[in-house]
Structures are given as structure tokens and as C-alpha cells.
Amino acid sequence: MLETHDLRKVYPTGDEALTSISTTIEGKEFVAMIGPSGAGKSTFVRCINRLTEPTSGTVELDGTDLTALSSAELRDARRNIGMIFQEYNLVERLTVMENVLSGRLGYVSNWAAFRRKFPQEDIELAYEILELVGLGGMENKRVDELSGGQRQRVGIARAVVQNPKILLADEPTSSLDPETSHDVMELLTDIATDHDIPVLINIHEVDLAVGYADRLLGLHDGELVFDGTPEELTDDTHGVIYRGEELTTTEAKRAIPAGGRR
């Protein structure tokens, strides 16, 4: 279970990207964070694994406060957090298999990691996950020979091979065409369900969020102003998230978290 308490981020420029975000994500939930450009979606996702250092507040993963860890401890803890990036963050000149296995680097000794020697069971797991993401038989292809959608599948496979406790995705569909975006969202849904891993993504396309997520978190100006199901995203709540409007109906107010805009 992931829990954030009063998570706040102020960048050195003085921009307050997150005000005080408290929320919980658990089970096999597929959660999509939505909101206008600059609302703080990316900052929130990146604060969870401290790719961006939060200014204050805590992030607990299964009871461990990640914000209190030393950098060595954080390296170990990050094994539990799979991360999928907008621009894939793959090593282009390496093969699909080498990229996927890099998700196991945190589990092998430094020497084995240096020599890229992985146990047989890691290799078998990687094959299994490549099948799962629809890349069976492509393990020896170089990543720079793949399409954007295939690259993102490699990125997803690399995150899943870690056996993480949560999967985070920072704009996983932004670089993809609409059809491929649907495929990737479907894949993430299947992973949440079949692997029992909660998935948290931040996403621009509201229709994709509504079509696939179990739950939506709406950010406006660094404030969590909506926490509800896709069905609860009405014109009214949409206005709260995207235009900072006040709520007018009681139905909409039900979907606003404690501490959020009322």
C-alpha cells in the first residue's frame, strides 16, 4: 500500500508544485492522475520514488517511509517501485532482453551487475514478461529498431520484471499515437489485475483516463481537488479540476477529498 501524507514540493525557483497531498493507493487499483498542464501531476509521481525530492511530507510504501531513507537504502527500496517513462528511458543500442533484464540489476551483486550476468530464473522471468507484453520472440532485437509502442512495452516489461509493489508511469502514452495509447492502457490494466500491483499514472488524455482507470485523482494548482471514479467526473467536477471552479452539486462534493476544494 502506498500512502502519502501532506506531500509538498516547492522547487528552488519558488514554484509550489504540490501543496499538501494526502492519499492512499492499494490493491490492484489502476489510478490515473489528471489535471491541467502545470498542475503538479508529474511532480507527484516523481516525488514517490524521490526522482524529485519532496520538500516535506512522507511517502510510505508498505509501512516504509521512503522520505526518511539514506541514498543506499533508497536504492534498495526503489526495487519495489517500477517506473515507466514518457520517453521510455531505454538503452537504445542494447537488445530488448538486455533492457528488460536491467530491471533486475537491483537484485544481483555489483560484480554480476557490472558483467551483466543474471541468474537463469531472472532470464526465464524476462521471457515470460516479454510474452505478457506482446514482445515474445523479439528479445534479440535492438531497441533502436523498434516502434514507439514496442519501446514502451519494453519499458513496461523492465518495470514489471522488478516484481514491484507499485507501478508508476509518468505520461506513458504522450509519445504514442492514439491506437497504440489504447493498447498500452489496456496492458497496464491487465498488469494491475493479473499481477495484483497497483498502478499510478499521470496522463493528459482524460478520455484514456476515464476509459481505463478505476479511480481518478484530479490536481489543480498543486492541490488534490478530486478523488473519485470515472463516473463521478461530471461537468461540475471537470470544471473544478481544469478551471478551478467552485462546486455546485452535492454529488460532486462527495468526490472531493478531505482538505480539497469545496
Ligand SMILES: Nc1ncnc2c1ncn2[C@@H]1O[C@H](COP(=O)(O)OP(=O)(O)OP(=O)(O)O)[C@@H](O)[C@H]1O
Ligand atoms: N524542475 C523544475 N524546476 C522548477 N519548477 C518546476 C520544475 N518542474 C516543474 N516545475 C513547476 O512545477 C509545477 C508543476 O509542474 P509538473 O510538471 O509537475 O506539472 P504537470 O501537471 O505534470 O504538467 P504537464 O501536464 O504540463 O506535464 C509547474 O508550475 C512547473 O512549472
